[in-house]
Amino acid sequence: MKNIRSCEEIGILQHDLDELQKSDMHADDYKNTSAILRTRLERLLKERELRKSSRSTQTDDFHGNDNSSSNNNNNNTIGNRKIFSTGTHPDEELRICPPTNSQRLLVVANRLPVSATRKGDASWQLEMSVGGLVSALLGITEFETRWIGWAGVNVTDEIGKKSLTKALADKRCVPVFLDEDLVNLYYNGYCNNILWPLFHYLGLPQEDRLATTRSFQSQFDAYKKANQLFADVVSEHYIEGDVIWCHDYHLMFLPKYLKERNNKMKVGWFLHTPFPSSEIQRTLPSQSELLRAVLVADLVGFHTYDYARHFVSACTRILGLEGTPDGVEDQGKLTRVAAFPIGIDPGRFIRAIQLPQIKEHIKELEERFAGRKVMLGVDRLDMIKGIPQKILAFEKFLEENPDWHDKVVLLQIAVPTRTDVPEYQKLTCQVHEIVGRINGRFGSLTTVPIHHLDRSLDFHGLCALYAITDVALITSLRDGMNLVSYEFVACQASKKGVLILSEFAGAAQSLGAGAILVNPWNITEVASSIGYALNMPAEEREKRHHHNFVHVTSHTSQEWAETFVSELNDTIVEAQLRIRQIPPLLETNEAVDRYLDSNNRLLILGFNSTLTEPMDTGRQFDQFKEMEPRLHPEAKEALKRLCDDPKTTVVILSGSHHSVLDKNFGELNIWLAAEHGVFLRTPNKKWTRNMPQVHMDWVDSVKHVFEYFTERTPRSQFELRETSLVWNYKYADIEFGRLQAKDMLQHLCTGPISNASVEVVQGGRSVEVRTTGVTKGAGIKRILGQVIHYKDTREPIDYVLCVGHFLPKDEDLYTFFEPEPPTPVRSSLSTPVNGSSSDRNGSTGHKKSHPFPLSNSKHISNGDKKDATPSILDLNSNNYFSCSVKRKRSSARYLLSSSADVVSLLKQMADVL
């Protein structure tokens, strides 16, 4: 039901989109957008409500209040969902239920849910792979799922490849073949020796420990190559409409490679490990490339909000991109980033412990450990799991509590993993040594305190162990989620044992209230928690267990997958709607042709980020030399030729101080308008005041505030202009800068200038205080008057190109020249695609004739008598080109992506003269 409902929701979104495509309206674009956002919120609320009601049904279900728990048939039902409990053969785990949802899902993970062992030329044995990722993904049954991944084996011959592909096809799995060398560099090297420790806060290995043939670079190259191989296989199996769900740190390049092959693919990426703070992430040599590759995905998911927050912050700090509450924005493209906490398939465990053979096994184990409390650890033998710390804490507990020596046993299942990586080999030795020491110290002829097993258990064996355990001990130093804790809770309906859980596991955020949370590095604290757990009264155990049981049974892996896929579908529809609000790229040929055909052309150009050299966004520390903007080296020549043309007037209209403009354009016969048009320099190089004098008595108090914030925000700076003050933090830490800006704005609006006639303008990375009424739109009126006066021509302006990277406040410049009143949102549907036959309002040939109320204009004596004044502007809509540089949310008609594009346009214009 839930899936069908989700699809209906998507249907609604799709409907909105279709409607939008049919219409060519503008103002309604806003309405449609907010309808979509409302729908998302409605959907989330509805889902929450439904979840709540299904939770009560499920909890009843799980507590055995329906009859199905006594059903020994392996195919049971929870809610409306088929559950396959395990058969005797591990392969049966992989029987996939007939999906109730026809959405095809390609799950791509490094590891397939089965690992293969070769038994003959064309014969293979398939076994379940161990690990949380596989366990969780097995719980997804309601999609038409295909798995794509590595089968954990090196197959070099064609017979082997064909036969394995066939064997896996029965399990709906598709192999990606990786040769041994590649696995060594990609999986053992880059994935497990570099990314894995880094993401778990264990730092990077020294490069010389990788040996000469295994440099960072060679491992990184292998990583990219392996990702390409995955992309090849996905592309082969992709059918239009499929959702592609990429999993984990092994496949960070996959979203990029997939979209490069087919931009229409719906791609989500989910990380199963923690994502570390940006300070850790920054140490990785290839971090920028990795982050950018992930950002190509439509939706990026993490287990917890903290990991999501770290990721967004890495993108803002390392890549200099915009972090928003929805995700990361780059040039108007939003990658949604959100937390989707994983769960398990609780029914699988709850049913399993009801099976007669497992009940029998439970009985045997209880007899075996009679008279002793059982503590349990189940971990892959990985340094992140904190196994040495766990055992040392247990040792301390035994040291301090001699009464417990023969009354408690710790069963530690340590599943061998990544055994080719030297760090893992060392860990095995270390753990064996500690266990040996403790058993020697506290054991007797008949018993030992620690039973340590270097092996995995089958599903039933594991369930039985979970069920007899009194205290589960999970001491991960870091762990993406930790599903063992969930599985333990699911199997404890009757025993109601205690969970001791590391505060550094993602699960601490969901099971923290019911568990005893510990810092695994604090051996004393863990030891005393063991004592507390072993002595906990039944009532407290029940309460704690109940809390966790409700969580585990209501946050399932199925729900996790459904939510992710449904969010991914929504995200794509929303992105399409967003794109509709972005102006199209300027067709430069059209702009140049029309320029050539006109008689009196006006080019208005911004300076900062419009005509300046591009700055290096990578590093923030060597930016001082770039702090002062410089004219793009190739712009001057083109500008000179354009200025020399008698039919062309070029105006640089900037917020900068006149000295900055003088420095960059000094020798050109160009119009310069500084401080948004307050000061104007004619081509004969005379500066005059273009706007009336205003009171500046507020400056000192604002300066004082700006100085204060500049001192406290490293790499920020402020500029004192004659009519305004600007504080900018574009080279500072972006998050800190934003916080400081927020503080500053609050202070300015309530403090020193709250009564002054000034405006506080917030930019992307700046705060500007300027006199009320000063905008580029206001400035241009007066500038036009001056131009006409200076040129002494009666030829009206019949071509306007207006290009800039302007603050929203200054975009009144674009609308100033619009023939029709501006509409709130522009839409590419109604925009002259390729800048051709129709204007942004869908009409053709509208003209703007300005009988200007201009001061200093010799044509106009009385601004109010509009009809009597001659027109200085006779602008056909098709001859007006407003272009926003790099800002996609703009009221300009078109976009140009960089100052380099602006320069190239100017060169083309100069060339046709």
Ligand SMILES: O=P(O)(O)OC[C@H]1O[C@H](O[C@H]2O[C@H](CO)[C@@H](O)[C@H](O)[C@H]2O)[C@H](O)[C@@H](O)[C@@H]1O
């Ligand atoms: O495939 P391996 O290299 O043998 O490793 C096994 C898996 O380990 C990691 O699991 C993580 O995913 C769990 C489920 O989300 C999560 O609970 C746990 O905290 C993580 O450590 C790894 O991320 C997987 O890719 C591996 O398959």
Ligand SMILES: O=c1ccn([C@@H]2O[C@H](COP(=O)(O)OP(=O)(O)O)[C@@H](O)[C@H]2O)c(=O)[nH]1
């Ligand atoms: O002998 C074992 C030990 C563990 N597991 C499974 O391995 C997974 C471990 O997942 P977790 O999220 O705790 O950590 P990961 O190993 O993925 O880091 C769990 O689903 C366990 O049921 C298993 O199948 N057999």
